[in-house]
Amino acid sequence: MPPARSAPAPGRPRLVPEPTQLQSLPGRFTFDATTALKVSPGAEGAAALLRTLLGPATGLPLPARADGSVVLALDRALGGLGEEGYGLTIGTEGVLLRAARPRGLLAGVQTLRQLLPVEALRAEPVPGVAWSVPCAQITDIPRFPWRGSMLDVARRFRPVSYLRRYVDLLALHKLNVLHLHLTDDQGWRMPVPALPRLTEVGGLPHGGAYTRAELGGLVAYAAERGVTVVPEIEMPGHVRAALAAYPELGNHPGRTYEVWDRWGVCDTILGVHDQALDFCRTVLDEVMDVFPSPYVHVGGEECPTDEWHVSPAARRRAAEEGLPGPAALHGWFMERIGEHLLAAGRHPLSWTEDGADLPPYFTVMPWRDAEHGRTAVRRGHRVIMAPHRTTYLDYPQSAGPEEPPGQAGEVVDLRTVHGNDPAPAHWSPEEAGRVLGSQVQLWTEYVPTPAHAEYLTFPRLCALAEVVWTGRHDWPGFQERLRHHRTRLDALGVPRRPDAAPASAPVPAPAP
Numbered sequence: 001m002p003p004a005r006s007a008p009a010p011g012r013p014r015l016v017p018e019p020t021q022l023q024s025l026p027g028r029f030t031f032d033a034t035t036a037l038k039v040s041p042g043a044e045g046a047a048a049l050l051r052t053l054l055g056p057a058t059g060l061p062l063p064a065r066a067d068g069s070v071v072l073a074l075d076r077a078l079g080g081l082g083e084e085g086y087g088l089t090i091g092t093e094g095v096l097l098r099a100a101r102p103r104g105l106l107a108g109v110q111t112l113r114q115l116l117p118v119e120a121l122r123a124e125p126v127p128g129v130a131w132s133v134p135c136a137q138i139t140d141i142p143r144f145p146w147r148g149s150m151l152d153v154a155r156r157f158r159p160v161s162y163l164r165r166y167v168d169l170l171a172l173h174k175l176n177v178l179h180l181h182l183t184d185d186q187g188w189r190m191p192v193p194a195l196p197r198l199t200e201v202g203g204l205p206h207g208g209a210y211t212r213a214e215l216g217g218l219v220a221y222a223a224e225r226g227v228t229v230v231p232e233i234e235m236p237g238h239v240r241a242a243l244a245a246y247p248e249l250g251n252h253p254g255r256t257y258e259v260w261d262r263w264g265v266c267d268t269i270l271g272v273h274d275q276a277l278d279f280c281r282t283v284l285d286e287v288m289d290v291f292p293s294p295y296v297h298v299g300g301e302e303c304p305t306d307e308w309h310v311s312p313a314a315r316r317r318a319a320e321e322g323l324p325g326p327a328a329l330h331g332w333f334m335e336r337i338g339e340h341l342l343a344a345g346r347h348p349l350s351w352t353e354d355g356a357d358l359p360p361y362f363t364v365m366p367w368r369d370a371e372h373g374r375t376a377v378r379r380g381h382r383v384i385m386a387p388h389r390t391t392y393l394d395y396p397q398s399a400g401p402e403e404p405p406g407q408a409g410e411v412v413d414l415r416t417v418h419g420n421d422p423a424p425a426h427w428s429p430e431e432a433g434r435v436l437g438s439q440v441q442l443w444t445e446y447v448p449t450p451a452h453a454e455y456l457t458f459p460r461l462c463a464l465a466e467v468v469w470t471g472r473h474d475w476p477g478f479q480e481r482l483r484h485h486r487t488r489l490d491a492l493g494v495p496r497r498p499d500a501a502p503a504s505a506p507v508p509a510p511a512p
């Protein structure tokens with residue numbers, strides 16, 4: 001007899017995010033050593049992922065066979081499911097997972113994984129568990145196509161092994177973007193063969209730098225899980241580490257720089273001479289070579305223009321370009337870079353307040369106020385909402401004395417993240433239609449260890465995932481499901497806040 005801890009509890013499966021439509025049916029389907037997969041052409045990736053994810057705990061081989069009882073079917077006729085939607089039918093004799101596109105199948109695999117006993121998520125073999133899932137009929141389509149998390153690996157380097165784990169955790173929640181903040185004043189983690197000093201000098205503080213092979217491997221690993229790695233290279237501000245490597249890119253001929261050892265907004269920025277622009281193009285060409293992401297993030301925010309105001313070369317450039325003054329060089333600079341990315345077939349992406357000095361072909365991430373997002377969509381930008389008061393995970397998640405120190409100024413608790421509404425109902429349909437989605441951001445000034453990064457990320461990332469997948473804000477329902485979902489995070493070894501915290505009340509016996 002299987003141990004009590006895996007005994008199925010009756011009731012509706014408790015999934016995060018909640019599926020669009022879920023009808024519970026009587027009975028269960030059990031995966032065992034004889035279970036085989038019937039894999040249609042194009043569904044091989046989903047089959048491989050299912051084996052990879054279930055293998056460590058269950059040891060199930062799940063071979064492919066023409067008469068397999070678990071059918072993974074790619075069917076382009078199911079266009080109504082979109083790029084990432086799927087249908088999942090579980091009966092006592094078999095499972096049918098269908099989607100129009102491979103990413104839909106990958107999302108469905110994650111649902112199957114959550115439906116299994118929570119022990120299925122463990123990294124080591126768990127004997128004696130009945131690997132059963134409740135019978136159900138599910139149709140599930142995400143509300144937003146951009147569902148992401150930004151990780152700042154510039155302030156604190158994290159090894160690729162950690163990034164892979166992070167990708168796994170995103171995929172479990174059906175998030176599809178890992179936005180990697182690769183460069184900043186305090187560090188440069190992106191290797192560029194033509195510019196070796198970037199990582200030799202800029203990679204030193206707080207950790208290291210990636211190799212091209214590591215980043216390529218990460219991109220492939222993420223793609224197998226339905227996650228796109230979106231690279232970010234900061235410009236024309238937040239570049240102190242690059243200036244430490246190549247001071248001639250700055251505004252002060254003859255000056256040398258240290259990689260910045262403080263937090264905050266640094267006032268040294270790139271020059272606007274041809275050499276600085278060529279540098280950015282060289283870096284971005286390498287970035288595009290390594291990262292197939294359709295979107296390339298070029299930073300753009302927190303760029304004090306004081307250096308341009310006093311630099312004769314910058315003032316000359318502003319005059320030559322017919323700009324009203326050196327401050328306008330920011331938009332001019334971004335447009336030069338945007339043109340370069342567009343010519344290479346990529347979408348330029350930038351932090352912004354409301355997109356005021358960016359061409360409308362820039363996709364933007366409004367990060368100050370949510371209302372800036374509306375101004376940006378009205379200017380014609382496509383928008384990914386990243387307002388700091390609801391999506392910045394470097395703020396403490398409670399005001400309580402037990403909370404470790406974090407970024408000062410706000411408290412972003414679980415409910416606040418859940419309240420993030422990327423396209424509020426009072427926006428016009430045209431405005432809402434330009435909102436691609438939303439993401440959480442983990443800046444790492446106050447995040448010394450990988451464990452602390454996970455402590456800050458979970459469960460707040462679960463709330464973001466719920467909102468961007470469902471487009472709904474069912475707070476009581478989310479809390480109820482999260483209570484069970486925490487047992488999944490526990491099985492994955494994700495550090496969590498103490499149980500005394502309201503959102504982690506005592507957990508009932510695990511059942512999906």
Ligand code: ACM
Nearest residue numbers: 301302351367388
């Ligand atoms: C930002 O918080 N620097 C986008």
